[in-house]
Amino acid sequence: xxxxxxxxxxxxxxxxxxxxxxxxxxxxxxxxxxxxxxxxxxxxxxxxxxxxxxxxxxxxxxxxxxxxxxxxxxxxxxxxxxxxxxxxxxxxxxxxxxxxxxxxxxxxxxxxxxxxxxxxxxxxxxxxxxxxxxxxxxxxxxxxxxxxxxxxxxxxxxxxxxxxxxxxxxxxxxxxxxxxxxxxxxxxxxxxxxxxxxxxxxxxxxxxxxxxxxxxxxxxxxxxxxxxxxxxxxxxxxxxxxxxxxx
Numbered sequence: 001x002x003x004x005x006x007x008x009x010x011x012x013x014x015x016x017x018x019x020x021x022x023x024x025x026x027x028x029x030x031x032x033x034x035x036x037x038x039x040x041x042x043x044x045x046x047x048x049x050x051x052x053x054x055x056x057x058x059x060x061x062x063x064x065x066x067x068x069x070x071x072x073x074x075x076x077x078x079x080x081x082x083x084x085x086x087x088x089x090x091x092x093x094x095x096x097x098x099x100x101x102x103x104x105x106x107x108x109x110x111x112x113x114x115x116x117x118x119x120x121x122x123x124x125x126x127x128x129x130x131x132x133x134x135x136x137x138x139x140x141x142x143x144x145x146x147x148x149x150x151x152x153x154x155x156x157x158x159x160x161x162x163x164x165x166x167x168x169x170x171x172x173x174x175x176x177x178x179x180x181x182x183x184x185x186x187x188x189x190x191x192x193x194x195x196x197x198x199x200x201x202x203x204x205x206x207x208x209x210x211x212x213x214x215x216x217x218x219x220x221x222x223x224x225x226x227x228x229x230x231x232x233x234x235x236x237x238x239x240x241x242x243x244x245x246x247x
Contacts, residue, residue, distance in 0.1 A: 001025070001221065004028040004030065005054075006052070006053040010210060012054055015054070015214045018214045041067070050224060051063075052218075057078060057143060065087075068092055068099065075100045075217055075220045076101045077102060092229070093229070097228060100220050106212040107240075113234070114237075124159055124160045133149055133179065135178070136181040137183075137187075145179075149190060189206045189207070223236045223240075
């Protein structure tokens with residue numbers, strides 16, 4: 001594939017290296033220094049197969065919308081802009097150009113998402129356990145809590161009837177508490193903890209580095225290449241594993 005990278009921070013650089021190792025070509029890099037060059041990608045001579053977008057929450061909507069309008073499919077890992085997500089999905093359908101967004105591209109974390117849904121469904125049948133979420137990331141991460149923590153929270157809310165919403169550090173009944181910690185040089189740690197007076201059950205994922213996220217984004221791009229429509233990482237996992245992950 002001929003790839004354009006939108007956003008070239010630590011994640012963009014990891015994606016670049018893994019893309020090359022998997023036999024792809026990075027034909028353009030868009031960052032803060034050349035943002036206007038994004039509009040040149042619509043030229044037929046640019047020959048871009050797909051864009052991988054890891055930018056800033058304030059810029060994601062514009063970046064993705066411009067690519068879709070230029071007939072460039074987009075894989076996006078930027079989080080913290082959920083209020084615009086439905087508009088982008090509608091634009092993807094309108095333009096018939098592929099779009100895939102994930103709060104976390106790690107293959108391991110997406111297996112955790114599947115387990116999280118199964119356990120939440122089981123816990124809905126008992127009132128013995130309370131549940132909370134904790135996440136830790138590097139201090140440069142702008143959104144708080146992480147998009148991954150929000151995904152975990154939404155999965156739990158969709159499956160446990162006596163929880164109505166989530167909040168940061170909540171002490172309210174019926175509200176799922178999410179703790180967000182920021183530390184230097186921490187790629188990402190997520191925990192879902194169920195606790196009763198008898199025991200504690202924890203789903204835990206700790207990223208060792210950014211390579212897992214980068215690899216997952218390239219695999220997602222390989223999946224999206226040649227497709228139209230809106231997809232999620234669970235679609236990639238279903239194709240990769242040859243089995244259906246929970247809805």
